Amino acid sequence: MEKLIEALNIFLKYGNPDYPTHCEHDVLYVVGYEPDDFSPDDLAELNELGFKWSDSDEAFTSFLYGSA
Numbered sequence: 001m002e003k004l005i006e007a008l009n010i011f012l013k014y015g016n017p018d019y020p021t022h023c024e025h026d027v028l029y030v031v032g033y034e035p036d037d038f039s040p041d042d043l044a045e046l047n048e049l050g051f052k053w054s055d056s057d058e059a060f061t062s063f064l065y066g067s068a
Contacts, residue, residue, distance in 0.1 A: 004065050007049040010042050011060075022059075026066040029059040 011020065017032030035043060035053040043053075050064035 003049050007046055007051055007062075010038075010046055010049075013042070014038060023067045026063060028062045028065040028067075029057060030062075031059045033060065035060075 011030055011033060014033055014037055020030055020032045022029040022031065030051065038046070046052075046060065050062045051060045052062070053059075054061045
């Protein structure tokens with residue numbers, strides 16, 4: 001839980017969109033953000049926390065925090 005909250009706090013630094021998450025097929029999607037808006041350090045930290053940018057989904061995705 002701690003790592004998920006840490007990741008969400010990084011996202012919060014870059015905005016507070018309505019309805020920012022979606023979970024489907026064991027994947028948690030975080031939408032409403034663009035990777036170019038993030039600092040390189042924050043992108044690296046999100047990657048370490050399990051969130052990767054998906055061009056095809058236009059969202060950050062994580063298989064660590066998706067539905068079980």
